[in-house]
Amino acid sequence: MPLNVLMPALSPTMTEGKLAKWVKKEGDAVKAGQVIAEIETDKATMEVEAVDEGVIGKILVPEGTDGVAVNTLIAVLLEEGETAADIKAGAVPALKAAAPAPAPATPVKTVMPANTQGAAPQKTVALLPQKGGRIYASPLAKRLAKERGIDLSRVSGSGPHGRIVKSDLDKAPTAAAAPAKSSAPASSIDAKALADAYGIPYTLQPNSGVRKVIARRLLESKQTVPHFYLTVDCELDVLLKIRKDLNEGAADFKISVNDFIIKATAAALVKFPAANVSWTDDAIVQYTRADVSVAVATPNGLITPIIKDAANKSLKVISIEMKELAAKARDGKLQPAEFQGGTISVSNLGMFGIREFGAIINPPQGAILAVGAGEQRAVIKDGVVKPATVMTVTMSLDHRAIDGAVGAEFLQIFKKLIESPMSLIL
Amino acid sequence: MTEQNFDIIIIGGGPGGYVAAIRAAQLGMKTAVVEREHLGGICLNWGCIPTKALLRSAEIYHLMHRAAEFGLKADNISFDFSKIIERSRKVSAQLSAGVKHLLKKNKVTVFDGTAKLLGKGKVSVDGKTELKAPHIIIATGARARVLPGLEPDGNLIWSYKEAMVPKDMPKSVLVVGSGAIGVEFASFYNSLGAQVTIAEVMDRIVPVEDAEISAFVRKQFEKQGMKILTSAKVVKLEKSKTNVTAHIEVGGKVEKIVVDRVISAVGIAGNVENIGLENTKVKVDRGHIVINEWMQTAEPGVYAIGDVAGPPWLAHKASHEGVICVEKIKGVADAHPLKTENIPGCTYCTPQIASVGLTEAKAKEKGYQVKVGKFPFIGNGKAIALGEPEGMVKTVFDAKTGELLGAHMVGAEVTELIQGYGVAKSLETTELDLMHAVFPHPTLSEMMHESVLDAYGRAIHF
Numbered sequence: 001m002p003l004n005v006l007m008p009a010l011s012p013t014m015t016e017g018k019l020a021k022w023v024k025k026e027g028d029a030v031k032a033g034q035v036i037a038e039i040e041t042d043k044a045t046m047e048v049e050a051v052d053e054g055v056i057g058k059i060l061v062p063e064g065t066d067g068v069a070v071n072t073l074i075a076v077l078l079e080e081g082e083t084a085a086d087i088k089a090g091a092v093p094a095l096k097a098a099a100p101a102p103a104p105a106t107p108v109k110t111v112m113p114a115n116t117q118g119a120a121p122q123k124t125v126a127l128l129p130q131k132g133g134r135i136y137a138s139p140l141a142k143r144l145a146k147e148r149g150i151d152l153s154r155v156s157g158s159g160p161h162g163r164i165v166k167s168d169l170d171k172a173p174t175a176a177a178a179p180a181k182s183s184a185p186a187s188s189i190d191a192k193a194l195a196d197a198y199g200i201p202y203t204l205q206p207n208s209g210v211r212k213v214i215a216r217r218l219l220e221s222k223q224t225v226p227h228f229y230l231t232v233d234c235e236l237d238v239l240l241k242i243r244k245d246l247n248e249g250a251a252d253f254k255i256s257v258n259d260f261i262i263k264a265t266a267a268a269l270v271k272f273p274a275a276n277v278s279w280t281d282d283a284i285v286q287y288t289r290a291d292v293s294v295a296v297a298t299p300n301g302l303i304t305p306i307i308k309d310a311a312n313k314s315l316k317v318i319s320i321e322m323k324e325l326a327a328k329a330r331d332g333k334l335q336p337a338e339f340q341g342g343t344i345s346v347s348n349l350g351m352f353g354i355r356e357f358g359a360i361i362n363p364p365q366g367a368i369l370a371v372g373a374g375e376q377r378a379v380i381k382d383g384v385v386k387p388a389t390v391m392t393v394t395m396s397l398d399h400r401a402i403d404g405a406v407g408a409e410f411l412q413i414f415k416k417l418i419e420s421p422m423s424l425i426l
Numbered sequence: 427m428t429e430q431n432f433d434i435i436i437i438g439g440g441p442g443g444y445v446a447a448i449r450a451a452q453l454g455m456k457t458a459v460v461e462r463e464h465l466g467g468i469c470l471n472w473g474c475i476p477t478k479a480l481l482r483s484a485e486i487y488h489l490m491h492r493a494a495e496f497g498l499k500a501d502n503i504s505f506d507f508s509k510i511i512e513r514s515r516k517v518s519a520q521l522s523a524g525v526k527h528l529l530k531k532n533k534v535t536v537f538d539g540t541a542k543l544l545g546k547g548k549v550s551v552d553g554k555t556e557l558k559a560p561h562i563i564i565a566t567g568a569r570a571r572v573l574p575g576l577e578p579d580g581n582l583i584w585s586y587k588e589a590m591v592p593k594d595m596p597k598s599v600l601v602v603g604s605g606a607i608g609v610e611f612a613s614f615y616n617s618l619g620a621q622v623t624i625a626e627v628m629d630r631i632v633p634v635e636d637a638e639i640s641a642f643v644r645k646q647f648e649k650q651g652m653k654i655l656t657s658a659k660v661v662k663l664e665k666s667k668t669n670v671t672a673h674i675e676v677g678g679k680v681e682k683i684v685v686d687r688v689i690s691a692v693g694i695a696g697n698v699e700n701i702g703l704e705n706t707k708v709k710v711d712r713g714h715i716v717i718n719e720w721m722q723t724a725e726p727g728v729y730a731i732g733d734v735a736g737p738p739w740l741a742h743k744a745s746h747e748g749v750i751c752v753e754k755i756k757g758v759a760d761a762h763p764l765k766t767e768n769i770p771g772c773t774y775c776t777p778q779i780a781s782v783g784l785t786e787a788k789a790k791e792k793g794y795q796v797k798v799g800k801f802p803f804i805g806n807g808k809a810i811a812l813g814e815p816e817g818m819v820k821t822v823f824d825a826k827t828g829e830l831l832g833a834h835m836v837g838a839e840v841t842e843l844i845q846g847y848g849v850a851k852s853l854e855t856t857e858l859d860l861m862h863a864v865f866p867h868p869t870l871s872e873m874m875h876e877s878v879l880d881a882y883g884r885a886i887h888f
Contacts, residue, residue, distance in 0.1 A: 138854030140829050147827070160760060166829075166854055 266310035293342030440467020442732030443565035446748025543702030783832030799881025
């Protein structure tokens with residue numbers, strides 16, 4: 001029986017998306033788990049995997065098509081021994097049922113989009129928006145890109161009407177910009193080649209999808225976003241006392257210092273929205289809600305679940321939500337909507353005793369807070385040395401969207417909220 | 427002294443200057459051109475164009491001698507030398523007037539006179555008028571290079587200029603230098619019946635071309651009766667009243683030949699003198715103004731284009747540089763620096779030569795692994811029908827990427843064909859794109875297709 005491949009949803013709210021690319025052609029054989037297509041919204045690109053073995057019998061939505069409704073039949077997979085003639089019988093009813101949710105009521109098996117199910121978040125490729133449609137490149141540039149493993153959609157062209165020409169490829173980073181082709185020759189400083197040459201023993205850990213996405217996004221951010229950094233010390237003694245009081249006697253929750261930081265970050269953004277921004281070429285996007293992405297380390301790599309509208313949530317709610325999200329993240333069960341978006345990020349390495357660090361901005365966000373350990377330090381007040389619990393916070397900012405004084409003012413408000421946290425509780 | 431203000435002043439009205447002026451005017455600039463002699467420059471008045479007129483006469487005369495081959499009858503074939511020259515001058519005059527009209531149409535102000543840079547954006551015309559502009563383009567061109575002992579005297583020893591308007595047809599000519607200018611005059615005088623000798627200091631004639639093309643041309647020239655001396659140095663010219671005895675050193679031995687006239691075609695020198703460069707920071711290196719990829723000199727607001735800014739000394743390069751220079755000044759988004767390797771060159775000797783990009787030897791020198799394709803005229807139907815079976819189309823590809831590195835052609839009408847490869851190179855095509863392109867039958871251009879196929883062992887007709 002032919003298998004239907006349906007337009008997947010990247011998030012629960014997604015109703016339509018663009019069929020960016022067919023990775024496989026009609027007639028190509030596919031195995032379970034192989035990527036067959038890429039779907040794109042304004043925020044992300046997602047790969048669609050085959051869940052069963054077969055041959056792509058028919059592609060029903062050509063690549064580059066915009067506004068494809070979720071659950072639209074986009075292709076039909078043939079099982080062994082089937083021919084195109086079998087498609088009509090199997091596929092047509094599904095086509096008609098394309099509207100709300102074609103539950104597998106018929107014996108037609110549905111190839112589930114890889115990302116909306118189960119342990120799939122690592123398959124979601126969240127990229128900066130790619131260029132859509134035809135890529136203009138000279139024949140020579142196309143061939144060189146193929147040889148060098150360069151993704152032309154990420155190369156800006158300097159030729160007539162932005163056409164990509166040979167010299168543009170000489171400027172394009174190879175391996176890093178094209179992580180999908182890990183077999184492509186890397187630059188002249190290939191670590192493996194060097195290790196081989198000098199006889200340094202090593203093992204190889206193939207890059208997971210998530211690792212590749214992290215590598216690509218961080219490289220893009222660090223190369224294209226003009227970062228600058230502001231550092232402030234916050235005294236925690238009052239906060240720690242309040243936290244202790246709050247947690248004492250509470251059975252169903254335990255508020256962490258990080259929960260305070262999430263809440264303070266969001267509250268400071270609401271008080272001072274000039275820092276709650278993203279850069280775009282045409283305008284600065286100023287968000288009217290503060291959604292805080294919180295960096296969580298997982299066995300698969302970094303992921304940033306979001307506490308939405310954190311300013312309007314109590315510490316208790318934030319704490320409970322955060323626990324759930326972190327657990328889901330570790331199990332690889334986060335839904336795309338739970339980690340895509342966010343208007344600012346918080347990364348906390350305090351639990352490792354890190355005193356302070358600078359983080360890389362998570363585009364298109366405009367800032368990230370890097371939180372160090374709260375530790376006892378000697379603080380001089382009115383000429384007297386006193387012990388105090390101090391936490392150093394370093395904010396990385398996108399200077400295109402946020403100027404120094406604006407960032408500093410935000411941190412001032414943030415520091416005040418952390419040092420006098422009563423307003424966070426009320 | 428009267429003073430006038432412009433947005434841009436262009437010194438020199440040759441193919442670099444007048445094209446730059448028209449482009450500047452198109453972009454809305456108030457534009458002035460200062461020309462000391464004749465609009466159109468050397469190209470139009472004493473170079474490319476009038477020589478093409480002369481060579482056309484020579485070609486027709488040559489074909490008339492071949493009339494019987496085509497089943498035609500022509501007796502008492504002869505020529506009127508003065509009429510040939512006259513036609514050539516008329517062609518130049520017509521085109522120069524055309525340039526004048528174009529500049530007028532584009533509202534470019536033309537000053538007849540000699541310009542001198544005064545510094546600070548000022549230019550004087552004959553010391554009488556002062557022009558001022560934030561941008562000044564030097565497009566003063568070049569002149570024949572003069573070697574000691576080979577100085578043209580206007581009588582027995584000619585530069586290109588005298589060679590173009592002789593009073594009488596010489597019986598024998600020595601051409602010193604075998605670049606484009608040298609071999610074109612060699613072909614012209616040879617076709618009209620003079621005994622022609624070429625002396626070239628390098629080890630082959632047309633030394634900038636691919637070695638195989640050089641060898642092919644030499645063979646054809648010798649077949650036409652020319653005497654070719656390579657690795658030959660003219661050490662002395664002894665002039666009598668009516669002829670010249672040339673002492674030419676070849677392989678350690680000095681050979682003496684007596685000729686009616688000597689044509690000195692030993693290269694060109696930029697016109698950098700007496701234009702007030704000393705009032706600017708403009709740098710000159712070996713007779714040419716030093717510029718960057720946008721034709722900017724060391725003096726802000728002063729630019730140089732064309733021959734005065736160095737090789738290749740080609741009119742179309744000058745024009746293109748003029749356009750790029752002006753577009754960069756106006757901030758046109760699509761302005762791109764010129765790629766030298768994409769500039770075709772054409773030489774109108776018989777057989778014609780046309781080329782673009784790297785020669786096979788240059789490509790190897792640059793470290794390319796090459797794939798070379800060749801196709802002879804004898805394998806092409808149209809060439810046979812035309813009675814032009816002598817010639818060759820050679821292509822050089824990068825074996826690794828399929829990039830067309832160079833194309834070299836010799837034979838009838840190749841100067842009209844080379845632009846096909848020129849476009850291909852500009853668009854960065856690979857061998858596959860050229861193979862997939864359809865070339866019309868029956869044309870000489872089919873050989874361009876076949877040459878590409880041959881580079882990959884797939885030629886059909888040979």
